[in-house]
Amino acid sequence: MSSSLLNAAAKLTYEVSIPAPHTHYFEVKMIVEGWDSTQLDLKLPVWTPGSYLVREYARNIESFQANDEKGRTLNASKTNKNTWQITQDKAGKVFIRYAVYSFELSVRTCYLDDTYGYISGAGLFMYVANHLDLPAEVQIFPPSHWQKVSTALPAIRGQSFRFSCPDYDTLVDSPILIGNQEEYAFEASGVPHRLAIQRPANVDAISLLRDLKTISEATARIIDDVHPCKDYLYIVLSSESMKGGLEHLNSTTLIYPSWGYTADKYFDFLSLACHEYFHLWNVKRIRPIELGPFNYDEENYTSQLWIAEGFTSYYDELIPLRAGFIKGGEYLKKLESKINGVESLPGNQIQSLAEASLDAWIKYYRRNENSDNCCVSYYDKGALVALTLDFMIRKNTGNEQKLDDVLKQLWKKYFVAQNRGFTEEEFLITLNEVSGKDFTDELDKYVYNCEGLPYEQVLAYAGVEVKKEPLVDNLPYLGATVTIGNGKFVINKVIRGSCAYNDGLYVNDEVLAINNFRLSADPNEEVKKYKVGDKLVFLVARGGQIRTVEIQLDYNRTPVYKLAKMGNATEVQKYFYSSWTGEKFDLNGL
Numbered sequence: 001m002s003s004s005l006l007n008a009a010a011k012l013t014y015e016v017s018i019p020a021p022h023t024h025y026f027e028v029k030m031i032v033e034g035w036d037s038t039q040l041d042l043k044l045p046v047w048t049p050g051s052y053l054v055r056e057y058a059r060n061i062e063s064f065q066a067n068d069e070k071g072r073t074l075n076a077s078k079t080n081k082n083t084w085q086i087t088q089d090k091a092g093k094v095f096i097r098y099a100v101y102s103f104e105l106s107v108r109t110c111y112l113d114d115t116y117g118y119i120s121g122a123g124l125f126m127y128v129a130n131h132l133d134l135p136a137e138v139q140i141f142p143p144s145h146w147q148k149v150s151t152a153l154p155a156i157r158g159q160s161f162r163f164s165c166p167d168y169d170t171l172v173d174s175p176i177l178i179g180n181q182e183e184y185a186f187e188a189s190g191v192p193h194r195l196a197i198q199r200p201a202n203v204d205a206i207s208l209l210r211d212l213k214t215i216s217e218a219t220a221r222i223i224d225d226v227h228p229c230k231d232y233l234y235i236v237l238s239s240e241s242m243k244g245g246l247e248h249l250n251s252t253t254l255i256y257p258s259w260g261y262t263a264d265k266y267f268d269f270l271s272l273a274c275h276e277y278f279h280l281w282n283v284k285r286i287r288p289i290e291l292g293p294f295n296y297d298e299e300n301y302t303s304q305l306w307i308a309e310g311f312t313s314y315y316d317e318l319i320p321l322r323a324g325f326i327k328g329g330e331y332l333k334k335l336e337s338k339i340n341g342v343e344s345l346p347g348n349q350i351q352s353l354a355e356a357s358l359d360a361w362i363k364y365y366r367r368n369e370n371s372d373n374c375c376v377s378y379y380d381k382g383a384l385v386a387l388t389l390d391f392m393i394r395k396n397t398g399n400e401q402k403l404d405d406v407l408k409q410l411w412k413k414y415f416v417a418q419n420r421g422f423t424e425e426e427f428l429i430t431l432n433e434v435s436g437k438d439f440t441d442e443l444d445k446y447v448y449n450c451e452g453l454p455y456e457q458v459l460a461y462a463g464v465e466v467k468k469e470p471l472v473d474n475l476p477y478l479g480a481t482v483t484i485g486n487g488k489f490v491i492n493k494v495i496r497g498s499c500a501y502n503d504g505l506y507v508n509d510e511v512l513a514i515n516n517f518r519l520s521a522d523p524n525e526e527v528k529k530y531k532v533g534d535k536l537v538f539l540v541a542r543g544g545q546i547r548t549v550e551i552q553l554d555y556n557r558t559p560v561y562k563l564a565k566m567g568n569a570t571e572v573q574k575y576f577y578s579s580w581t582g583e584k585f586d587l588n589g590l
Contacts, residue, residue, distance in 0.1 A: 009034050010036075011134060011135050013138075014030055015029040019143075024102050025101055026099070028096075028097065030098075043126060043128075043129050044125075045297075048121075048123070049172065050108075050279070051108045052360040052365060053360075053366070054299060062100075063099045064097070066094055066095065068092055068095070074086050100124050107244050116180070116198055119178070121176075137163065140162075145180075147180055149178050150177040150178075150233065152248065153174045174250070174251065175253050182196070184205055186209045188213045188216035189217050189225055190227070191232060193234070194231070196233065197238075200238055200258045214323050215277065219315075222315065223408055228285055232280075234251070235253040238258040243272065247283055247284060248284075252273075270320050271316045279312055283312065288302040288303075305356070305360055306356070309382055310385060311403070318331075328577075332564075333563075339563075342384060345372045346372065350376075356375060363375050388458050391461050392437070392442070394461065394576065397436060406431055410427070428440065461576050462580050463570070463573030464565060468562075478523060479556075481495075489522065490509070490510050492507060494507055499551050500551065505538065514539075533554075565585065
């Protein structure tokens with residue numbers, strides 16, 4: 001028998017307490033009112049939207065118990081990994097208590113220490129099975145020395161740290177920061193915005209507000225300044241070295257190194273902020289049909305993450321360029337780096353973008369030493385496909401239409417008109433309508449198969465020349481990366497197609513000697529003493545045994561791509577470039 005809530009006034013209340021933050025436990029009291037059944041099933045999600053991995057949040061739940069209105073203990077049992085079942089003789093209000101261990105610092109998980117607490121809703125708030133539509137209120141009880149709670153949930157007037165939400169989807173999509181963070185307000189595109197930044201961070205808040213306003217407004221212009229929010233919140237967490245972000249319905253959480261806001265790294269932060277802000281449209285509203293409503297019990301598969309994340313990755317550097325944070329020459333260097341990053345990995349020839357999207361749950365977020373050999377990033381290659389489609393649309397329409405217009409049409413046709421996502425077929429139809437061209441063959445080659453992207457062809461439209469050059473001048477290339485420590489040289493990756501791969505070096509091999517000479521430096525450097533074609537005998541320790549492996553040296557056959565503006569670009573090419581980047585075509589500074 002499944003749980004049933006028949007009372008129209010049914011609602012939930014969550015009370016979150018933090019009695020001892022240094023122990024890393026949030027304590028939750030969940031109150032279910034309007035329960036008209038003797039059985040109640042509660043669930044905790046196994047994943048969180050925007051991060052495509054089953055994370056098993058229930059592993060952090062402890063001390064689950066349930067009581068009725070008179071304080072009597074109710075029968076409660078766990079029926080599977082993320083479901084708790086409560087039964088009693090007579091229906092009524094139910095009080096549930098549980099603790100959540102929270103000591104994994106990321107934008108996807110809950111974190112608590114003696115300085116602040118961060119709640120990612122999927123990891124903390126249970127829901128009533130089959131009733132995601134129940135409204136709820138959330139009361140936060142912080143330690144007395146913590147003064148602020150930052151969240152996109154609307155505050156209930158007159159009640160400290162009490163918030164409302166219309167349904168569970170909204171609750172999961174509204175992270176909460178608790179502590180003594182700094183809060184600032186600004187307006188962008190006519191919409192109130194807030195910044196909550198958890199220090200320490202070597203960034204000037206006034207400059208950051210100015211730049212976030214510029215980024216936010218430049219992003220909103222892509223969809224004709226139609227902003228989907230009444231207000232918006234940036235949450236910024238500080239870390240030692242971690243970078244990342246997660247998009248939400250009316251907010252985002254960014255995590256960035258405390259001392260990483262230096263001049264040479266600041267653009268990376270702005271690009272990250274732009275990426276997550278652009279998701280307000282692309283993913284949260286303009287979305288593959290499989291990405292909402294969500295099934296929180298299992299994987300939600302889609303073959304279109306190359307659109308959801310790849311297109312966003314294309315714009316997260318293009319928008320800051322258009323907003324003036326970098327120049328076109330710098331942007332081309334970043335684009336050059338992205339092309340080389342994709343083309344240098346063997347997985348680019350093995351896994352299609354559609355496969356990468358579908359398998360994100362088991363491959364992208366579960367990388368191992370062989371991932372570069374068999375996988376491709378739907379972020380990076382998706383961005384390069386976005387560029388290719390953008391340029392082909394522009395070329396086919398005389399620069400009258402662009403990828404922006406495809407997104408605008410998806411926004412109007414599916415989100416605004418029907419409040420739903422789009423199918424793969426509907427994406428292709430919209431792409432064809434905007435461009436006046438049938439893109440079936442291009443998607444088949446570049447998305448559903450692994451054919452190389454036409455960089456030279458499309459970038460020439462904007463007066464950008466693409467050259468492929470040898471990586472080095474026939475120097476021997478081993479094709480294995482090595483961890484060096486305590487005088488040991490241990491292989492941690494072997495690249496498909498290299499001599500190390502073809503001749504049988506393994507990950508975890510400890511290289512002891514080459515040609516009977518004890519190793520004293522990285523074997524990648526040692527092989528450069530020899531010539532391509534030489535045969536070397538590697539002495540390795542493998543699984544406790546001493547083995548010899550004969551390697552015939554080869555060179556690195558991966559070409560390097562280099563981009564440069566054409567010195568003889570036509571006026572048409574220069575106009576194309578200016579329309580694309582937002583700046584004048586200029587040979588200076590490249």
